[in-house]
Every structure is written in structure tokens, then in C-alpha cells.
Amino acid sequence: MARRTSLPVRVGADLVGILVFLACVFPVYWMVSRSFLPRNRIKGEDPVFVPTGGTLDNYRRVFSDGSFTDALVTSLTVTLLTVAVALLFAFLAAVAVSRFRFRGRRTFILTLLVIQMIPAEALFISQYKMLDGMGLLNSVIGLTIVYVASVLPFTVWTLRGFVDGVPRELEEAAMMDGCSRTQAFFKVTLPLLAPGLVATGVFGFIQAWNEFTLAVVVMTDQSKETLPVWLVAFTDSRSRGVDWGAIMASSTLITIPVIIFFLVVQRRMVSGITAGAVKG
């Protein structure tokens, strides 16, 4: 659709584009810039639009009572565990679905499709009851169990696409050269899948890192909060007077890893989400 565009249309489109850019960037800019402003300038009569000079006081207050660090450790543990388990399970399933025809294959695929439609919000009550019965409320393992299930369908989808993308002929050629089937898979196919595994792992990381609903349901104990739950509780502690500087500083800290990972996978992001949905 790269046709010639008349000048007025282009100027109009450019103007809208710039407005959209500003609307998208302003909240992020506000978050980061406020995180470096001292309290009295955040609460000044007029907002400071272009701040000069800054302070790390807000960040110091975030780390002051250790609860942020606790939540950070919990978040990292749950997220990495989720990604590791989901990647392993999804990888095995993706290989099965892509490389074999077997009884129950279609049922498995269709089940994945349907599961993707079920909102977490419609099941958390019974998931809560289940984890309660297993003594796994407020436990990293408990949260990981429900997280793995919620990222698995998408992970299997995406990985299946990557496995499909490695030509079977390569494996067969290796087998002609004397490799066993297993050897051929590990020596030829697996290395070619590495980028796919990384991309899929990053999707899972972002999802688990950002997840709020299940975390707030499962981790009710204050010492077990993940970062998103901690942030909402921190914002809510009105009794101390809202410390917007520290809230913006912690929000910035939570956002940074996601932005970095997003840049890594952004090209696959669009095609990934819709491919799983369109292709089936």
C-alpha cells in the first residue's frame, strides 16, 4: 500500500502521528521524570514539565524497608520458574504436535485453542480453593502452577510454529549421514530452534512478570507479594500520605525489564499473537 500520497493527506497524517506519539510517550515520560524529582517539586503549585537536576531519594525510599526487594525476589523466582517449566513442557508438546501424527493429537490442539479463550478471572475462585486445599496459598510453587497453565497454550502454539519451520529434510539428511533420530534432533533441529525458544521464553517472562489477578488472589500474605501486588499495595497506603515520587520510582523499576525484553521480541510480537490465533 505504498502509493503516492497527496501532500495535504500526508501532512494531516503526520500531525496525527505526532499527537499519538505524544499521547503514548507522555505518561511514560511523566513516570520516569517524576521518579527523579524531590518531593517538594512534585507537590509544587505548578507541575514541573522539564525538570533539571534530580535526586535518587525516591529510589532510596523504595528500597528503604526491604519489602520491595522481597517482592523482587518473589517475582523473579516465580517468573523464571514459570518460564523454565512452561518452555520445557511446551517444547515437548510442540515437537509431538509438529513431528508426529498420533491419536488424540487433534483433541489436544483443540483443547489448547479453547483453553486460550478462558479468562483467568472466571476460574480463580476454584483455583484459590484448590491451592488452599493443597496448602499452596502464599507459596511460590502454588503461583507457579497456575502461571504455567496460563502461559502454556500460547507457548505451545508459538513453539509449534518454530518447529514447523525447521525442514524435516535437514534431520533426514543427518540420519543418512549416520545420526540416530535422537542425535539428529539434538544436533540439527535443536540449535535451529534456539531463537524460537528465546523469543517464546521472553513472551512467557513478560506475561508472568506483569500478571496481577492470580497473584493478588494467591499471594494474600504481605510478605509473599509479587512486584505488581506490592506496587498496588504501596500506592494504596494512603495513611502515610501518597508518596508519588517513590511510587513512580518503583513503577519505573518494574517497567525497565519489560521494555528491554519488548525491544528484543517486538518484531515477533505482532506475528506471534495473531499467528497462533489465525493459523490454528
Added chain:
Amino acid sequence: MARGSARRSSLPLGLVLPASLALGLALGYPLVRQVVLSLQEFGLAQQFGQAPEWIGLGNYRELLGNGELWPVVLRTVAFCFVNAGLTFAIGLGLALLMTRMSKVTRVLTQCGLLLAWAMPVVAAMTVWQFLFDTEYGVVNWLLTALGGDFDGHSWLLDPWSFFFVATLVVVWMSVPFVAFTLYAALTQVPEDVVEAAQIDGAGARQRFVHVVLPSIRPVLLVVVLLQVIWDLRVFTQIYTLQKAGGVSKDTNLLGTYVYTLGIKGGDFGMAAAAAMFMLLLTVVLTAPYVRMMLRQEREA
């Protein structure tokens, strides 16, 4: 693949076993449990060890009878349609405009969209709360500077303005995905076909309706349905705005309603029944999508 099936190997079944077990444990079992729970009296007494009592459709009857559920369901559906509609309209408009922008502006726009998309939902919520803060919010400052009377205005106390803020955040976060996906689809529209239509005398509107639209139809469909699913289950935004001092009467959507009944109120039987309504709503609204995918899978 002939080899695998010829051997009738149990290998593929073994490969899907871990994933199936994980899904069965964390989703399958709770689903069954939820149906059972919704048919039981399961309140505080049961939490403390009393055996749950079977009451058949009692929870459902009470939910429908006490007049609380219907407003929540209606609100959820309305919120979903308004948000999905706005997101789709803005996203499509933006995608079209992106095909007309100069390269520099397009890259700039895409950078902005990417940033908004990447923002974790809770971080976005705190920032927007700050922007709309009663005392230190830049929105109140700006509106006052423009001559309005917004000094100390509280945005979250009135359900309408509460949902205005919620919609603003949800749309802000959702537009990037729609815009990127539709832009990618638009760049795939074969140029010669569009040009041929132009030579045949089709105006811009005709070219859009008869050439461009049909060729991006599959993607459009998926985007709309994903958006509906996502906006049906909005929880975090409502939860955090309610926590931030917003009214919680009249602002519950199904997700927060179930949470309030069950996790907060301890009435798990009622909460499970309400959650079943959410499942039902999801099934009804996504049935066309699922049917479409089933058809594709059968053809594949």
C-alpha cells in the same frame, strides 16, 4: 508423517503428557470443582470445617434474585463493547494513517505505540492514577489552567467519570496491538490490485471497501475477537482504581464482583456461580471465533 504412526509409538503421547497434566491440574480440575462449588452452600462456616451442603441451583437463584448480578453483567458487556469498539476504531484509523505518513513520523509513532504497549499494566495504572490525582494530578492542573473548575476534583467518586478514566487507560494500552497488527496486514495488501482498481476508476472509498477491506478481513476478525475477550475480563484496572479510593458500589465488573463475593466475602458458592456466568458470557461472545478456528484446524 508416516514413520511415527507406523510404529504406533507411545513417544508422542509421552511428549504431550507433561503439558496435559499441568493443564489438567491447574485448569481442568478447578473447572470441575467450580461447577460443584457453584451447587453448594460454601460460606464462612464451611471455611471453618463444616461440610458443604448441596443446594442445587440455590446460588444461581439467589444471584439472579437479589438484583445484584444483572447490573454487573450489563456493565461488563457494555464496558467490553465500548472499549473494544473504541480500541478497534482508533487502531484501524491509526493503521491506515501510518500507511500515509512520512517515514520519520511513522517510526516516531511506532516507537510511541511500542512504549505504551510494553508498559506493565500495574505501572500504567499508577501513572494514570497520578495523572488524574485529585491534588497533584496534571490533568486537574491543565483543566483548571484552561479555565475549568477542576481544583481538587476527584475523578473516581462518580461511576461515570470512574469508567471514563478506566476506559482511557484500557484503550491507551490496547490500541498499539491493534494498530501494529492491522498496519502489518495493510502492508501485505497487493499493491497492483489496488492500482488496478484505481485505473478502473475506483475512488479512495471504493478501493478501501472493495479491495483493501476484503483482503485484511481474516486479521480484522481475529483482532476484534481477541479485543472482545480481553475487554470482557478487565480486572486489574478496575481493582486498582477501586483501591485508589474510587467508588466500588456501581463500578464492579464481573471479575471484581467474583473477587468481592469470594476472596473478600468468603462466600465461595456464590462466587463460583457468578464465575460460571463469566464463563458462559465468554463462550457466547467467542463462539463464532472458536467455530472459525475449528473449521480451519479441520482443513489443515
